[in-house]
Amino acid sequence: MGPTASGKSAIAIKIAQCFPVEIISVDSAQIYRYMDIGSAKPDQEIQESVPHHLIDLINPYESYSAARFRSDALIAMQAIVARGRIPLLVGGTMMYFKVLSDGLAELPSADKHLRDQLEQTARSEGLLALHSRLKLLDPVTAAGIQPSDSQRIQRALEVCYLTGKPMSVLLAQAQEDKWRSYFPYQVINIALLPSDRTILHDHIAQRFDRMLAMGLVEELSGIRQKFPVTADMPAMRCVGYRQAWCYLDNQINLAKMREMGVIATRQLAKRQLTWLRSMHDIQSFDCLASDLSSQVIDHLAKNLSDEVLC
Secondary structure, three states: OOOOOOOHHHHHHHHHOOOOEEEEEEOOOOOEOOOOOOOOOOOHHHHHHOOEEOOOOEOOOOOOOHHHHHHHHHHHHHHHHHOOOEEEEEEOOHHHHHHHHHOOOOOOOOOHHHHHHHHHHHHHHOHHHHHHHHHHHOHHHHHOOOOOOHHHHHHHHHHHHHHOOOHHHHHHHHHOOOOOOOOOOOOOOEEEEOOOHHHHHHHHHHHHHHHHHHOHHHHHHHHHHHOOOOOOOHHHHOOOHHHHHHHHOOOOOHHHHHHHHHHHHHHHHHHHHHHHHHOOOOEEEEOOOOOHHHHHHHHHHHHOOHHHHO
């Protein structure tokens, strides 16, 4: 686990050179086909050198949920173990990590009519109004959601309205349900954290510039021509794509798009770090250390059982 631009994918490949692993992507952007550059998806050569799972699952206009991720991940893990190999989960979508290990409550499916009403309210009154409404109905959930996170605010309100209960209460109830919390694996949690956030911010800016040079805008333009996507779809709200969309719609210029993209990525990294620091039983490593890969590999060698290594 780790924030964006912390080098997770590179360390995963190093691990794969030393241990019999297959990689499972824990990334809510890499599930989309054709979204390769902006999601920092491993290229074809890397995917052929090490088996990767949960990449390129759906088209950009389709929906995906944390519950579906949990199901897909458990199926992939079971198959990997059956082959005598180790599942290596790699990514920065912290909610996915949490629901995989802790389970999910049986939350109601999305209701299109209600979702349309909430989106209309967001347009007419603003997201702050929706966030304030959520504070009244479910202060616990509201405290963990940024006022700018429209998708999560609307989903939490939707659950409140459809069930008559706060989502935080339903999730707490799920912790008591052993079946929904089924996770029969011994876990070694590793987090890559920066000792200097300024350097991480520099890496984020450099990576965003590389994405632009590789054709992020052109990639999005092709997606818009190929599929019936809209700006409010989850795929198009991903960092990088959201800013490129505004640029293609002539709402901002290239320099502003680059500035907004870097800022949004830094904010994403901040949220990821907040998640990581709230989690327990994690071994952290400085993602800026020159000997990072050897530190991580030594840690794994000490903690993996002899039966697994054989």
